[in-house]
Amino acid sequence: MANLTKFSEGDGKGKGIAEIYAAAAQKIGPDDVKKIADYTDLPVIVKGIESPEDALYAIGAGASGVYVSNHGGRQLNGGPASFDVLEDVAKAVNGRVPIIFDSGVRRGSDAFKALASGADLVAMGRPVIYGLALGGAQGVQSVFEHLGDELKITMQLAGTKTIADVKKTHLLNIQY
Template sequence: MQQPSAKFFNLLELEDLAAGLIARPAFDYIARGAGDEQTLRENRIAFSRVFVDQRILSGKTVQNLQTQVFGSQLRAPIMVGAMAAHGLVHPAAESETARGAAAYGTLLGVSTVATQNLEQIASASQGDKWFQCYLTRDSGFNRELLQRAKAAGYKAIVLTADVTVGGNREHDRRNALRLPTPGNFLGNDGCCRPLDLPFDSRIGLDSLEFVRMHSAGLPLIVKGVTTRADARAVLQHGVDAIHVSNHGGRQLDGSPAAFDSLQRVADEVRGQVPLLFDSGIRRGLDVFKAIAAGADLVAIGRPVLYGLALNGWQGVQAVLEQLEQELRIVMQLCGAATLADIRNTPLLHGASGSEPTG
């Protein structure tokens, strides 16, 4: 049964509200990170180490924030990132999230390990969707999924490269968490298909060509890039976009904050391809800083699931609208009327607000 909606004023307090609605094992699976959770914490703290160079008397007012990427028109440079198992928080699972993303006017990332299958989610809304691909050990199944994504109307493939093995998530083991079998792995009889499903630990740069070959010309985005060297390597292999992410602190604990990585990768990419970013976004100010640091589009993860738990598709829409509202306030106060103005806003580093960049 749908829980009554609860009002929230920012996405940080939204997490506390959701914690009262989501079963503890499921909430820990969503909210917690790997190992000692150093990276999980750093993903938030990193934003506080950077300051915005505020300009006044600009005579500007904020204009529309519309963004276009690979032919998709977005209301703002904010999308819903791919996440597993939306069914943990809402009975309509990813279909409900798809409705919320479409109602707001943005893209939805759909995970290989979603509760529902690619076709169910594709038919749930008219909004554009990207398929976030994990490569399993079963190359035939990988090929089938890529072909199904193309046939179902997905607009791009996001190859997630930082999950060659699951992260050390101790809370899930302590809670004896058992996730339902993902919809893509089920046959018509509702039973798990006989597939070699563990993640392929051997994926390499040649995997890019495999994905490209079997996705029939869809744009290819590589997710999990956090270093200049990897950015340079995937650019040399002709990827269409790069997604900077440390998987929300759920994979390699002890890796740098994703926002710190974004600034380094942006210096390497220098606008050659679109740059996406996730991990740690909770405020419109965070969105502003990410764009100023070089991101073209930010993806929102955990807060979307919290909104879904609170109020279904309307909760998802409310999360995205909250971020946009905060972003507009920051833009107006900084004299940034457009996304181009944000990109031209220097970021100041350190406690004294020195060392401008961007």
């Protein structure tokens, strides 16, 4: 934190969530990503990417990875589902940087579909929190074990031995 204090304003004490949001940048662009990438030797991953254009902006600004994801609680509910944009983002990124995906992953088959649609790494948010609330550390472990078992079953049923095989799987997009 000591390195970051020069960028902070005020002491942040006694602020409610609305005040914190109001004080935060409302529009974060490539210049901000570049500033952070120049500032740190750590890999900078841009989260909340929902379009091929934004993925390309992020890479152009120095991002080491793009994170296709919803943005949490303060964005429009009417935005596209992250899964629906994943394939187009992956085509645009074209292997230049790793793609992380989350939003709505609940089963091993969801992780399988995300990998087959271009994700290199699949993450989860709420299931882990639910596991924590219900069973503490053991609950979290059980969520990951369950998802891993489901992913293995899906891989067996699809005839895919490795994650590399899964990533080569072609998903059908049938509109009923």
